[in-house]
Amino acid sequence: MGRTELYREIGEELGQEIRSRVESSYGDKMILLVERHDDKEDVYTYGLYVESWFLAFIKLNASSGGLRFITQPKLQDVRDIHCVDKVVGVEVRTINAMFPDEKEAVRLAFEKVDEMRKNTLAV
Structure with missing residues (x-):
């Protein structure tokens, strides 16, 4: 991509201002956190570390699906969206x-942030 x-x-x-x-x-x-190619599609997932104030500029549209904050320990509880009813969605x-x-990209992003923090503390 x-x-x-x-x-x-x-x-x-995320909106034109963020763009x-x-x-x-x-x-x-x-x-680039995840790059996957198969016979149906090419998937690229990028990450970007920003300060918390930056999030105020996000403007989601109706088709974005929403934005949830998650901690590293809670990532293991995240379900595969392919197992969720497409019509009903996540009810709870x-x-x-x-x-x-x-x-996987979020997991890798947490690892990268941990690595950045360790490198900063080591200096």
């Missing part, structure tokens, strides 16, 4: 479901 397509996706899912900020200031800081708000490649 090229940068143009990635920025377009960011704009569609502009990422494109102008953070584009070179994005990390305490249950989180994700695509397996997205769950």
Whole structure:
């Protein structure tokens, strides 16, 4: 996936203001976390470490599916979204479901943040 397509996706899912900020200031800081290719699709999942104030600029649209914060220990409880009824969705708000490649990307992102913290403390 090229940068143009990635920025377009960011704009569609998180809003144009986030897209502009990422494109102008953070584009070179994005990390490819998961890359998967099969006969049906090519999947690329990127991560970006930002400060908490940055989240205020996110503007989800109706098709984004929502945004939930999750801690590293709770990641193991996340269910495979393929096992959720597509019509009904996740009925209980305490249950989180994700695509397996997205769950893997979040796991890797937590590892990267842990690594960054260790490197910062070691200096």
